[in-house]
Amino acid sequence: MEQSKKIKIAIIGGGNVAYHLARVFTSNALKPDQILVRNKLLRESFEPFCNSVIHTLQQLNSCDILFLAVNDDAVSELSKQIKLKNTLIVHTSGSLNADAAASTDNSYGVFYPLQTFSKARFPDFNEIPVFIQAGDDNSLELLKLVAGKITKNVQLSDDHIRKSLHIAAVFVSNFSHALFALAEDFLKAETVSFAHLHPLIKETASKAVETDLYQSQTGPARRNDFRTIENHLKMLAQHPEKIEIYKILTSYIHHKYHPDKNE
Ligand SMILES: NC(=O)c1ccc[n+]([C@@H]2O[C@H](COP(=O)([O-])OP(=O)(O)OC[C@H]3O[C@@H](n4cnc5c(N)ncnc54)[C@H](OP(=O)(O)O)[C@@H]3O)[C@@H](O)[C@H]2O)c1
Structure with a gap:
């Protein structure tokens, strides 16, 4: 045209x-x-x-x-x-x-x-x-x-590129969003303000686009801090759905950074 x-x-x-x-x-x-x-x-x-x-x-x-x-x-x-x-x-x-x-x-x-x-x-x-x-x-x-x-x-x-990106987009956007909402829900139950997390959320997104993703992962599963993980699970005892998600993601990260400890 x-x-x-x-x-x-x-x-x-x-x-x-x-x-x-x-x-x-x-x-x-x-x-x-x-x-x-x-x-x-x-x-x-x-x-x-x-x-x-x-x-x-x-x-x-x-x-x-x-x-x-x-x-x-x-x-x-x-x-x-x-x-x-x-x-x-x-x-x-x-x-x-x-x-x-x-x-x-x-x-x-x-x-x-x-x-x-x-x-x-x-x-x-x-x-x-x-x-x-x-x-x-x-x-x-x-x-x-x-x-x-x-x-x-x-x-x-092509279809392969677009469909692959769509799956990746579900992980980075839809699932992250659901995790933000989960965190907000948990903090509401504990009467703590979600707004305290705003700078962390922004820095996490910036890090994801500006740094090497493998290198910049932090947290107890990466550090192999099992006592901290146990304490978190105790505090989440009243939230069975959140415990499941916490365990799945902890195991995913732990396996990635400490494959020898997962045998
Ligand atoms: N949202 C995103 O972030 C995003 C990003 C990229 C691509 N997409 C894609 O874009 C498309 C639309 O997504 P969306 O987020 O805009 O969805 P949405 O907000 O749920 O809107 C869908 C619209 O389609 C209308 N609709 C459904 N069947 C229809 C029909 N037979 N005749 C006329 N209207 C019909 C619905 O009308 P009623 O309200 O009357 O049911 C509604 O207005 C999807 O294919 C989605 O995968 C979405």
């Missing part, structure tokens, strides 16, 4: 990714034409970011790219219900096959922004890697063009 022609974009979804894509497209002169939002209560929040908010597939006009920013499990079924022709239909999932939205009348692709999105947070999109794939060269060129307008970090991907 020529750079001068306005690319017509539509989005299906009223969730986190739909919201952030709509927002960043709008602020980069790619305002979506339509966004399909099922939930009535959410439609107003999408109005600034498209020409019209719609709520049924029948209202969908022809467009160049249709983004399916919906639950992974909905992508395949939804793509079969779309009546458009000659449209590039892309999903935004890290874990689905690239051709999950493939159909006979349209081309397909993937547009996977590797970041954790919530509506209340506004990460700098220009820093976010967007992993793109497409079923044909023209579609890939179009995705390159669009991705290049919203981020300086466009990555050509």
Whole structure:
């Protein structure tokens, strides 16, 4: 597609990714034409970011790219219900096959922004890697063009790379987040403020991107401080779920740094 022609974009979804894509497209002169939002209560929040908010597939006009920013499990079924022709239909999932939205009348692709999105947070999109794939060269060129307008970090991907990154992202983001929430929960029960941990959380994240991960691991399991571990387990006695998680991670770290003591 020529750079001068306005690319017509539509989005299906009223969730986190739909919201952030709509927002960043709008602020980069790619305002979506339509966004399909099922939930009535959410439609107003999408109005600034498209020409019209719609709520049924029948209202969908022809467009160049249709983004399916919906639950992974909905992508395949939804793509079969779309009546458009000659449209590039892309999903935004890290874990689905690239051709999950493939159909006979349209081309397909993937547009996977590797970041954790919530509506209340506004990460700098220009820093976010967007992993793109497409079923044909023209579609890939179009995705390159669009991705290049919203981020300086466009990555050509394949299923293996994207799915591997998605698993890694679950570990570094979703699981870390769950551990932060677990810690907060524990401290609440002990009537101690979680805010005391904020500098530690920030330094841990900085260390993860700035230093060698193997070298910079700390803690009782790394040091082989078994008395400390025993004391922690005693203090966690009232929290059986937390004890399980503590034991699994302690054993993982201990095995890594003291393999000879795990035989
Ligand atoms: N959140 C992230 O950090 C992130 C990052 C990168 C990629 N992704 C991927 O992006 C996609 C969307 O994730 P999300 O976090 O935005 O999910 P989400 O916040 O849960 O939103 C999903 C949206 O899809 C809508 N939806 C589901 N089935 C639909 C259908 N058949 N027709 C129309 N709308 C439908 C839901 O509508 P209702 O509310 O009416 O059910 C909801 O608005 C997923 O593939 C996810 O893996 C997510």
